[in-house]
Amino acid sequence: AQSVAQPEDQVNVAEGNPLTVKCTYSVSGNPYLFWYVQYPNRGLQFLLKYITGDNLVKGSYGFEAEFNKSQTSFHLKKPSALVSDSALYFCAVRARSGANNLFFGTGTRLTVIP
Amino acid sequence: NAGVTQTPKFRVLKTGQSMTLLCAQDMNHEYMYWYRQDPGMGLRLIHYSVGEGTTAKGEVPDGYNVSRLKKQNFLLGLESAAPSQTSVYFCASSSGTSRSTDTQYFGPGTRLTVL
Numbered sequence: 381a382q383s384v385a386q387p388e389d390q391v392n393v394a395e396g397n398p399l400t401v402k403c404t405y406s407v408s409g410n411p412y413l414f415w416y417v418q419y420p421n422r423g424l425q426f427l428l429k430y431i432t433g434d435n436l437v438k439g440s441y442g443f444e445a446e447f448n449k450s451q452t453s454f455h456l457k458k459p460s461a462l463v464s465d466s467a468l469y470f471c472a473v474r475a476r477s478g479a480n481n482l483f484f485g486t487g488t489r490l491t492v493i494p
Numbered sequence: 495n496a497g498v499t500q501t502p503k504f505r506v507l508k509t510g511q512s513m514t515l516l517c518a519q520d521m522n523h524e525y526m527y528w529y530r531q532d533p534g535m536g537l538r539l540i541h542y543s544v545g546e547g548t549t550a551k552g553e554v555p556d557g558y559n560v561s562r563l564k565k566q567n568f569l570l571g572l573e574s575a576a577p578s579q580t581s582v583y584f585c586a587s588s589s590g591t592s593r594s595t596d597t598q599y600f601g602p603g604t605r606l607t608v609l
Contacts (some may be wrong), residue, residue: 482539
């Protein structure tokens with residue numbers, strides 16, 4: 381079975397500071413990993429994904445994520461946070477076998493303080 | 495190019511009533527999905543479809559039915575609504591052409607309240 385854990389319900393960071401949103405996963409074999417962002421009253425927007433290759437993945441809006449196989453983690457990062465980054469962030473995993481379903485974490489609410 | 499659209503945006507039902515949520519995509523995607531989002535639980539897959547005329551159960555299918563009569567549309571039905579089905583429902587679609595590169599794109603959601 382596959383699962384995703386986002387250990388922090390809430391992350392607060394000052395504007396201009398680096399931010400990290402944590403994600404760990406459990407899946408048989410090598411995973412496909414995704415980050416999505418949800419702004420208030422909106423659907424989920426795709427940020428980035430890890431399929432294979434370079435462990436550092438760059439995505440939209442200056443976000444990046446680092447895949448760490450030994451720690452089974454896929455943390456989302458940004459060097460300098462903006463107030464407009466405040467939103468709900470979801471990590472998701474898809475196994476390399478079976479259907480194309482995504483399994484989502486419970487989400488982390490990021491608040492960037494001006 | 496509107497992407498993925500959902501109707502209605504909001505709905506209030508009484509227990510036992512029925513309704514259908516409509517999802518439409520204009521990206522010629524093969525795969526479509528219905529999720530529900532509940533506080534503290536992330537998104538959970540209800541049903542999905544890998545092509546016109548096909549449907550399959552996801553993680554939480556009980557109380558819901560789906561149909562994919564046209565490639566661009568995926569309908570989610572509640573035959574007899576229950577308060578436990580109060581949730582935000584999201585539709586998503588993906589090309590399905592490659593397992594490794596397949597990315598799901600989401601609609602804006604439907605907020606359903608069952609009294």
